[in-house]
Each structure stands twice: as structure tokens, then as C-alpha cells.
Amino acid sequence: MLLKEVKELLNASVLTGEDHLERQTHSACGADLLSDVLVHVNNQSLLLTGLCNPQVMRTAEMLDIICVVMVRGKIPDENTLELAKERDICVLATNYTMFTASGILYSAGLRGGTGA
């Protein structure tokens, strides 16, 4: 699924990485526990989370996650967004809850990766 489709489906705003919207994600995971995210590894995946500290972007970087979707209307601080920008990570923000956002993407065909 293209990131621009994710943006449209979730009625999301782009916080950083407007130029990455043509990139494709092959799987997704949703978690507020970064330790759990680190267990499930997938290439070119997308992370839905309500956490908005810099470690979210560090975790995304380690796992080659290309897009982080902030759920429940969360907006991370400037440092966190700057880190995402430096790491070429697209950050979207949606007002949907984790459950609803995940359901919308799942219904549209996006799936969890191995073990997720």
C-alpha cells in the first residue's frame, strides 16, 4: 500500500516526509510498547503508535520502518520530528484510535508481518 493511500484512508496529516508518500509499505504493526515492536521485524513496514517520544523514531530506524502513524491525535515534539526527518521516516497523524486506524488499513488489504 502506498503511503499516500494510508494518508487518505486515515484522513491523516503529514507531519514530515511529504516527499515519501509514493513509497510502498508491505506490512504494518500497531503498538505502544516499543519493546514489542522490536520483536517483530519486517521490511519496509509501517508503525501505528500513540507514543510520541524520540525513541519511536530510533526504533523505527533500527527496523527500517518507513512510516510512523501517530494515532489518537498525538503530535510529537520538534526534536522527535527532526529525528524522523533526518532518518527519512514519514510521520502521519490521524485522529482515529489505534483500533479504528488498524481496522481501516486491514480492511483495505494491509496485513501484519510475520509474527505480528
Added chain:
Amino acid sequence: MNDNIMTLKYCVSPEDFTRAGEASSDTKNKLKKMGVPPEVVRKVSIALYEGEINMVIHANGGEITVDITPDKIIMILKDIGPGIKDINKAMQAGYSTAPDAIRALGFGAGMGLPNMKKFSDEMDIQTIIDVGTTVTMIVNL
């Protein structure tokens, strides 16, 4: 014995949790630039990042040395923290002694050491109470 291609050294600061991961990030970038296979880079990145986070949470920081040889990557994480009281418990998925403030940041799920073992080909822990802990992880190329 193998000749080292490169040795990377980092000092992990205990003061700022937001900076935790800088050593892992730098190592990842250097390995990528050297043309190390992506699957190896991924394993090293995750194992090292978990270890680095652990050093910040539990051990007031420490030193990380990454030796890159022609056939393996050796990561040595050395701290002078409190030591691990019960390694068997610490290795159990879900067991955690992390404080609430750390949990609020998304860590402390008790997956750090199990994950480090999962993503490394060999792992050794030497720990002495009130002296410190040295974790050695090897990822084969």
C-alpha cells in the same frame, strides 16, 4: 584469529534517555556503508539498540565496542552498573525491573535480553553485583 577491519567505540551517556540509540544508529549507518548484508545489519542494529537502551535504563550508561572482522561482528557492552541479580529471570520474556518512567516511554516490557539473544548468534553475560555487567554479542557474517 581474524584481522579487524574496523573497531567502533562509543560512550553511552546515562543522562539523556532521548539520546539512547545514537551508538546503534551510527553503527548501523557504518555497516550499511561498508556493504554488510542487510540481514546482518538488521540483527546487529536490533541487538545493539536493545543493549544500549538497557545500559541507559539499568546501568548509568557505559561503553560499547563494536569489532568488525571479515566473518563476524562482535559487540561488547560494558557497564559499571548494579549487576544483574538473577540472569535466568532477566532472560525470561516479560520479566522486567524497569521503573514506571521508562515504561511510559514504551520500554521495560521485559523483552530486552531475550531479544538480544534472539538477534545475535552468540551471547555471553558476565555480571558481578555492585561491580557491573559485560554483555558480548556476536553476529556472524
